Amino acid sequence: MLARVQSACVQGIEAALISVEVDVATGLPAFTTVGLPDAAVRESRERVRAAIRNCGFVFPMERITVNLAPADLRKEGASFDLPIALGILAATGVVKGDRLSRYVMLGELSLDGAIRPVRGVLPMTLACRRDGVGGLLLPGANGLEASVVEGIEVIPVRTLSEAVEFLCGEGRVEPVRTDPASLLALASADDLDFAEVRGQSLAKRALEIAAAGSHNVLMIGPPGAGKTMLARRLPPILPPLSLEEAIGVSSVWSVAGLLPPDRGLMTTRPFRAPHHTSSEAGLIGGGSVPRPGEVSLAHLGILFLDELPEFSQRALEALCQPLEDGSVVLSRAAGSTAFPARFQLVGAANPCRRGCPTLEACVCTPGERQHYLSRLSRPLLDRIDLHLDVPSVRYSELAGGVQGEPSSAIRARVLKARDLQTERFAGTKIRANARMTGREVRRFCPIPADGHALLALAMERLGLSARGHDRILKVARTIADMDGRETITVEHLSEAIQYRSLDRWLQS
Amino acid sequence: MMGRARRKPGCPSLLRNAAMKFWRSDDRRSVGKRGEDAAARFLAKRGFVIVERNVRSRLGEIDLVARDRETLVFVEVKCRREPTGDPPQTAVTPDKQRRLCRLASGYLKHHRLGEVACRFDVLAVTLDARDRVKEIRHLEHAFMAGDWG
Numbered sequence: 001m002l003a004r005v006q007s008a009c010v011q012g013i014e015a016a017l018i019s020v021e022v023d024v025a026t027g028l029p030a031f032t033t034v035g036l037p038d039a040a041v042r043e044s045r046e047r048v049r050a051a052i053r054n055c056g057f058v059f060p061m062e063r064i065t066v067n068l069a070p071a072d073l074r075k076e077g078a079s080f081d082l083p084i085a086l087g088i089l090a091a092t093g094v095v096k097g098d099r100l101s102r103y104v105m106l107g108e109l110s111l112d113g114a115i116r117p118v119r120g121v122l123p124m125t126l127a128c129r130r131d132g133v134g135g136l137l138l139p140g141a142n143g144l145e146a147s148v149v150e151g152i153e154v155i156p157v158r159t160l161s162e163a164v165e166f167l168c169g170e171g172r173v174e175p176v177r178t179d180p181a182s183l184l185a186l187a188s189a190d191d192l193d194f195a196e197v198r199g200q201s202l203a204k205r206a207l208e209i210a211a212a213g214s215h216n217v218l219m220i221g222p223p224g225a226g227k228t229m230l231a232r233r234l235p236p237i238l239p240p241l242s243l244e245e246a247i248g249v250s251s252v253w254s255v256a257g258l259l260p261p262d263r264g265l266m267t268t269r270p271f272r273a274p275h276h277t278s279s280e281a282g283l284i285g286g287g288s289v290p291r292p293g294e295v296s297l298a299h300l301g302i303l304f305l306d307e308l309p310e311f312s313q314r315a316l317e318a319l320c321q322p323l324e325d326g327s328v329v330l331s332r333a334a335g336s337t338a339f340p341a342r343f344q345l346v347g348a349a350n351p352c353r354r355g356c357p358t359l360e361a362c363v364c365t366p367g368e369r370q371h372y373l374s375r376l377s378r379p380l381l382d383r384i385d386l387h388l389d390v391p392s393v394r395y396s397e398l399a400g401g402v403q404g405e406p407s408s409a410i411r412a413r414v415l416k417a418r419d420l421q422t423e424r425f426a427g428t429k430i431r432a433n434a435r436m437t438g439r440e441v442r443r444f445c446p447i448p449a450d451g452h453a454l455l456a457l458a459m460e461r462l463g464l465s466a467r468g469h470d471r472i473l474k475v476a477r478t479i480a481d482m483d484g485r486e487t488i489t490v491e492h493l494s495e496a497i498q499y500r501s502l503d504r505w506l507q508s
Numbered sequence: 509m510m511g512r513a514r515r516k517p518g519c520p521s522l523l524r525n526a527a528m529k530f531w532r533s534d535d536r537r538s539v540g541k542r543g544e545d546a547a548a549r550f551l552a553k554r555g556f557v558i559v560e561r562n563v564r565s566r567l568g569e570i571d572l573v574a575r576d577r578e579t580l581v582f583v584e585v586k587c588r589r590e591p592t593g594d595p596p597q598t599a600v601t602p603d604k605q606r607r608l609c610r611l612a613s614g615y616l617k618h619h620r621l622g623e624v625a626c627r628f629d630v631l632a633v634t635l636d637a638r639d640r641v642k643e644i645r646h647l648e649h650a651f652m653a654g655d656w657g
């Protein structure tokens with residue numbers, strides 16, 4: 001007998017619906033899986049057989065053929081265990097009724113028939129909605145994640161027997177329902193506060209600008225000055241994720257299998273801090289079946305690269321393209337996959353290899369210093385809008401009981417500046433000043449009449465490229481927004497220019 | 509069937525000759541024959557109809573072809589004399605299973621039996637030191653075709 005069950009599989013960060021056809025016929029007993037399965041799918045035979053037996057059903061010792069259609073799509077992962085098992089039980093007449101055709105099924109089976117969670121449930125649920133499927137039968141642990149998508153009936157099952165009972169219309173399983181808005185509201189306020197950072201008022205100001213306009217930042221300073229401390233306090237002052245953005249971030253995390261099981265959704269902006277020994281593939285994404293890398297996991301959040309010059313040259317160069325495009329396209333012979341990567345880069349570096357406390361006390365030769373920082377190539381530095389000095393903290397600042405400004409106050413100002421930007425870019429895909437293209441820069445960032453001379457001088461002295469020029473204007477726009485001003489003034493412009501300090505350092 | 513004894517490279521010829529002598533010995537053959545006889549009697553007692561014994565082709569040999577009601581059963585008999593290390597059925601390796609499947613599909617084709625229910629059974633026969641049947645284990649549905657990937 002023939003049975004047909006619907007399932008889904010992940011392609012990049014999207015998903016496609018897969019039709020699982022199971023034919024049980026008399027003949028030499030055999031179990032074959034066709035339709036471009038990978039090793040994990042082919043191994044599902046053993047799990048399916050044991051699970052069916054251990055749940056007290058009869059595994060047919062007949063000629064079983066499983067076809068995964070469309071046949072030209074590569075199928076990977078263990079999420080086909082449950083649909084194959086249910087297909088076999090339907091073909092042998094154990095599962096009856098029309099519920100089988102109404103649900104898309106996914107889940108990995110363990111030998112005792114328990115259903116284990118799988119990766120990529122969120123994109124698969126979105127695919128169900130796109131293709132007009134009404135319901136989803138999935139592992140209990142994935143229920144919350146899928147229920148975020150509205151308009152899909154999500155049935156969580158824990159064991160194969162429970163799934164069979166439900167499909168036969170015997171058991172009752174309550175669908176999972178959640179209100180995504182309430183999940184978002186729950187977003188925990190991180191307890192990291194800028195008030196804890198002593199001194200560094202200039203750096204704090206620069207980070208506030210970065211948060212307000214989503215600009216990339218590079219902090220340069222001796223070890224122990226507080227670069228990492230500052231960077232970790234950046235996410236709490238960023239604007240909250242909208243539901244659409246949260247689903248975008250969660251999709252990537254879901255495909256990577258990193259979504260926290262107690263929360264179905266990434267409700268806060270991600271903060272990724274990969275170690276400087278990370279490989280190019282680890283940062284950008286890779287593998288013969290491409291998996292998202294750190295740049296994609298930091299999508300709509302922050303990618304913090306501590307000890308930036310210590311990263312491999314290839315990894316740093318590879319960052320340039322996603323920084324510009326906001327996505328990564330990984331091409332393989334089997335096809336190409338695009339992952340989103342609209343992240344905000346925060347880099348930290350020591351001014352020299354030895355990490356000397358001040359320039360005066362530095363024992364490195366000028367040549368060594370030059371060599372160390374020149375590992376950061378021009379194309380990369382060109383894409384970093386704000387370069388800032390984070391000097392060692394003085395004892396008076398450390399001991400003085402002066403509390404810094406709390407993050408909540410900074411965040412309020414950031415949100416105000418962001419509101420202006422939302423208004424400005426209404427109707428476009430742009431969310432923040434840093435994402436403006438050349439056309440928007442010319443439209444929204446008019447150079448003040450007395451600013452032309454300043455800008456011309458800066459370009460000449462700093463050897464800025466056209467991109468650097470545009471980036472200065474974008475930062476000036478953000479500073480003006482924080483000021484609540486409609487137009488950019490010379491003061492805004494000059495503050496923006498002084499954040500390009502590294503261009504100057506590398507020149508001398 | 510005896511042609512299956514493989515030459516081990518690097519084996520001194522004296523040793524090899526001794527090994528071949530054992531491999532082809534009447535003693536071994538008689539253990540196998542005893543096991544098959546015992547298996548046929550055992551199955552007949554259980555209501556199986558023995559269709560054929562020792563079906564040979566150029567690929568090898570099926571020990572027993574029997575019928576259990578509507579199902580055609582291909583039986584592999586493994587016989588060992590006590591004291592044995594592993595139980596006899598462990599000798600039905602994936603390689604052996606593959607060969608049996610090929611033999612079975614050849615058998616079905618030859619007899620033009622397309623859509624008939626079939627299965628593979630293994631009968632593990634253990635003999636005691638005086639070649640009397642000590643134990644017979646019947647493994648129904650011992651394996652499926654395609655199990656090896």
